[in-house]
Amino acid sequence: MGRSNRRKGAADQFDSSDTESVSSASTAFSEVTVAHDTEVLNSQDYALDKFIDALYEKRGSTRETALSGLVNAFESNMLSAFVENKCITLLHQFLNSIKKGSTKEACLASRAIGLLAITVGSGNSSHEIMEESLPHLSKVLLSGSDASKMASVLDCLAVVTFVGAIDLAETETSLKAIWEVIHPKPASKVGAPKRPPAVLAAALSAWSFLVTTISAWRINPDTWKEPVWFLSTLLDAEDRAVRMAAGEAIAVCFEIGILNVYSNDESDTDNLDIGDSKRRDFLYMQSMKAKIADRANNLSMEAGGKGTDKKNLNDQRDLFQKIWDFIKSGESPEASVKISSKHGVLRVSSWTELIQLNFLKRFLGRGFLKHAQENELLHDIFDFGQDITESLSTQQKRISSKISSKGRTLKLNKDRKMAQERKGGILLAQDG
Template identity: 65%
Template structure:
């Protein structure tokens, strides 16, 4: 696991399957109804045979049998932190899941990719997750370099998670980053004569996965010279016709500012014109100005005819947060109520927010369960006391009312600033 950034710190498989897959998945959804009582107290009991039977089914030749087994196992991994159950099964499960990626249908490969990622999240950082990463990495990268885009989003999520948890050093992390970047920017790929065109959902998934891994880089990899191509292309993606791509690129650029990947230090003991970094400095200053203007425009983009209002509002809110950080160094803040015992999960940086957004999207309904019982998430995030715990109902209402007032004031300020910027743009065009 990339330890340098962790402490400074969803979509589901079914979302990536077409409607023809729904029936076979739902037919096995009752499997886990037998498992739920078993793990209600997260104790390993004699009823482990239910999960063992699902594992046995992964050896079957019939693809539909393996698919249904994967549905049940994914459901179990999402719903419960199965660390006791997998203690002596990690290698076996990893081999079976990777075999399903290699030999199964697109649906089976999607489910198996998700299962490997969930297995890695459950086992946590250490020798087991490192072995999972080493075994899975070649096959995942092979799929990303291929032409079948139907399973790429799931593979990108899987590659991000197994590397995030399992990588021992940045050299291993950079293998995954490079594979993802070749999806984001195909011209940078090894096949010079063939430039692939990926669908917007795949590009958005690649940027999101890439950004998630980017949060783990350490100081010695922050040479601005290495990031010229990346910031230039991300700036281009801010002008994409697809809103999800624009938003994913925006989060990546926010990370660039926070990690200071655009900052160039000029030598103080030599004339500027003789400093070899001077041209890089000028280039990065220009890119900062360009992306800042783009962020400004996207934070107050007009709806237009037929615009998706919800997603448009999400875009405005995201780019307003980025604008606040870039212009005023105002860190993004978010809290998630986990439980009365653990209190609140709090993030207050772009690194943490990118990690939270990725894991929350990936785990979906299972996020709270893992936030409560998965030690890996406790290593990544800070958990604070719920300040309303122990207060009377009236006191809780008063406290939350004050919080809502503060939030409303901030939102009103954001809206006013966005309106002022939009009006300024209109005045300049007159």
């Protein structure tokens, strides 16, 4: 009865007509006032309740507006207390929007589910979110929906599994669903469906994100030969985003031990105390490693033609330079993000951490800093350290900045020199 009354109130605000519905969800969220409603103690909760009630309305545009408002709220605030008793109710409405709504509504709902999981953090609630979402999300992936819906669902599936999975088997279930998008099996003589580059890149990113949660000691290299081979073929894809996503997937495979990146290339396999099949697997992986290293080297030096997007090209060069360095010397990538003077700096120093950071930054968007400051989940995942420059004087900060700049210059010069040497070596080999 109470819900019915609230829904009627929501209808007055959201469903009288499309022209009267809230044109901007973020504006609606910020402008809600309770000056004339003494029963409402918290204007934020009041606005969120209105959005939740609007999810029950029949008009699609009304639900889209409500979803936009909730997504904006999840990004802008830590709503742990608010969703504590509403988690599953919200989830069911979000799933309903994925099943029955427009593409736009389904994309918003997928994002809302991921944000809900990140908000509640690891535990029983996020595990329930994952369990209830998986069948519906997998169905969308099998249906071959349009690119934007597929990409949103892939992101959602990766996030809810990352937060909610409690064992390897659950993670593998999602990995298999995502891999079917990356490398679908032919359903008939017509062959496997060809994925749009945007979908393929999103699937590779989601897959890599989940692979970072797999412990190296649980890996059977024999089962990874086919995936690694297929990933290596994607380094030749026409689309740069696909090439880069495949490169990141391969990098994390190296790091968790699938390709045994730290083994000696000149190992005497005859002396290995292993059977013939394992020796063949070892030699196969070593040849694959050499092939990937050569391709990474070429992509780190790719020339840009007329009309080339220089930023994307530079991003590719930088990524594959890091991959090449890691393959040849085991040098791990490093990155840092300043969160705030209070929370310091978030630092990563491995492919696993870098891929997790980049994925969550992209998924949370403008809400990343807010969640990095207040969300315990992110503090459990990443290393937050003190920003040493905060305690320095102005002159000391200036000196520190110059030293950092000099270090970056030296690193760039080193990379250029190594690239030139590798290029010269390749040309000499071709001349020979």
